[in-house]
Amino acid sequence: MAQGPHQLHDIGTGVADKAVLFDVxxxxxxxxxxxxxxxxxxATQRNLDPDLVWSHTHGRRPVDTIAVVAPQLDAEAEYRLVRDIMADEGDAFPVYPDAAAVLRLLTGRRWGVVTSGRAPTVLHRLLVGGLPNPPVLVDSGHVRLGKPxxxxxxxxxxxxxxxxxxCLVIEDAPAxxxxxRAAGMTVIAVRTTHPDDELAGAHHRVDTLGDTIPLITDWLDRAHP
Incomplete structure (x- = not known):
């Protein structure tokens, strides 16, 4: 684990007694x-099957993907190469059109991000997309074990x-x-990257991030039993 929990982006919470957590x-x-x-x-540079490699990336930390598909390689060194390739993509990572509307629902509420990416990269992409910094951000460097x-x-x-x-979670990947679910949270899955049958573990499944709005609103407003 690269940093201790005290270095996480814990910069305040909202007033409500529930929270929404997002994958990125x-x-x-x-x-x-x-x-x-x-x-x-x-994958091509390492003579690996690109489709096989891709199938192991979703929802996982890059170092975990590399360790699975190429255990003979130094995962940390290979991740540096992946980051170099990523730099060539520049800002080719737009936010979804409904993201701002969904986050506006959470003004004055508790929310955060749990991502397999790295905090500086995530925060940059949210900033470029006009989205606010998450009050809480847990990235790949703050955990010993990544998703699942x-x-x-x-x-x-x-x-x-x-x-x-x-805590209500919005996810797109089986991991x-x-x-x-293993953390004991309610999950809404968006069908942005995976077919419906691979998202069967979620409590709810929707097509787009915007489709989560009524579900989030209902969940936040529902009284405790």
Whole structure:
């Protein structure tokens, strides 16, 4: 783990007794086309099957993907190469059109981000897309185990001072859904990167981020039993 929990982006929480947590890639940021190019280029350079490599990337930290598809290589060194390739993509990572409207729902509420990416990259892409900094951000450097392990979501709940049952998660990948469910959270899956049958572990499934708005509103306003 690169940094201790005290260095996470815990910069304040809202007043409500529930929180919404977002994955980033495939949820707030439309990174699918750019990442497909990045991983295909890396796989070709390493004489690996690009489709096989791609199938292991969703919702996982890059170092975890590399460790699975190329265990003979130094994962950290290869991740540096992936980041170099990523730099060539520039700002080819637009936010989804509905992202701003969804986050406006959470003004004065508790929310955060749990991502397999790196905080500086994530914050830059949100800024370029006109989105606010998340009050809580847990990135790949703040966990020992990435998704599908629940560690990241559990850390976010602690930073938000809430039980996991009071956290709603928006995810797009099976690994993220598994992580959130293992943390004891309710999950909405968006069908932005995976077919419906691969998202069966989520409590709700919708087509777009905008389609989460009525579900989020209902969940936040629902009284505790």
């Amino acid at each position: 890639d495939g949820v707030l940021v439309d990174s699918y086309p750019a990442y497909r190019r990045i991983w295909s280029r890396w 392990d629940p560690e990241g979501y559990l850390q976010a709940a602690r930073l938000l001072h809430l039980p996991t049952s009071d 993220g859904i598994e992580a959130a």
